[in-house]
Amino acid sequence: MYGRPNITYALIGINVVAFLAELVSGVNLLGTNGFGGSKLILHGALFGPSVASGDYWRILTAGFLHYNLWHIAFNMYALYILGTMLEPAIGSFRFALIYFVGLLAGSFGALIVTPDSLTVGASAAVFGLFGAAILEMRSRGVDVMSTGLPLWLGINLVFTFTFNGISVGGHIGGLIGGALAGVAIGELDKRRDVPRFVGPLVAVALGVISVIGAIAVA
Numbered sequence: 001m002y003g004r005p006n007i008t009y010a011l012i013g014i015n016v017v018a019f020l021a022e023l024v025s026g027v028n029l030l031g032t033n034g035f036g037g038s039k040l041i042l043h044g045a046l047f048g049p050s051v052a053s054g055d056y057w058r059i060l061t062a063g064f065l066h067y068n069l070w071h072i073a074f075n076m077y078a079l080y081i082l083g084t085m086l087e088p089a090i091g092s093f094r095f096a097l098i099y100f101v102g103l104l105a106g107s108f109g110a111l112i113v114t115p116d117s118l119t120v121g122a123s124a125a126v127f128g129l130f131g132a133a134i135l136e137m138r139s140r141g142v143d144v145m146s147t148g149l150p151l152w153l154g155i156n157l158v159f160t161f162t163f164n165g166i167s168v169g170g171h172i173g174g175l176i177g178g179a180l181a182g183v184a185i186g187e188l189d190k191r192r193d194v195p196r197f198v199g200p201l202v203a204v205a206l207g208v209i210s211v212i213g214a215i216a217v218a
Helices: 008-022 039-044 050-052 058-063 069-090 094-115 121-138 149-162 168-190 198-217
Strands: none
Touching: 008 039, 008 058, 008 069, 008 094, 008 168, 039 058, 050 198, 058 094, 058 198, 069 094, 069 121, 094 121, 094 168, 094 198, 121 149, 121 168, 149 168, 168 198
8 A cells, every 4th residue: 555645636726716717717606607708728629629729738638628617626536535445555656557548538538529528627537547447346356346346337338328428438548548557567576577667657648649639530
């Protein structure tokens, strides 16, 4: 076991500060005015044509913006639960890698499926943590069904494919990216014939591939 989940707390803090900035710039708590003409959203949300025009930062910044209070509340609650479970188990550096690979892979997926929609939210990174946490538990011999995570993930997948306005590409892309990063880090770390930096390096490569792919499909 490692120390406190400091990266988890830091990520929650960044998301909350970003949402407060959104409120100041025109978004209301319930999101009833859409994005409210917020420049923060207009210049930070994922949007294929803008990425194609050179706004590459959107691939990252979209993961720290949210549509309304319920959107950020659910994502931050899930991040807290998953982060306080996974980060102490694998370490802050590896946890951060998985989080950001999930985020970037989610942006890639969103641009494949809905390139012309404004997309925001930490959901892709959260789905990445879902995948990584379940696989990490299985590799340690934990009965994952008893934790409730597979059921929770399943419910969220049902919501993803059932309700309008949810980024299917973002959620599935994040899930796949986080799971692959988790497997790379977890499995390669266990092998004594492989240097410990190889797993994180593979995770970084997955993140880079996601960014390149996102730019290419935009």
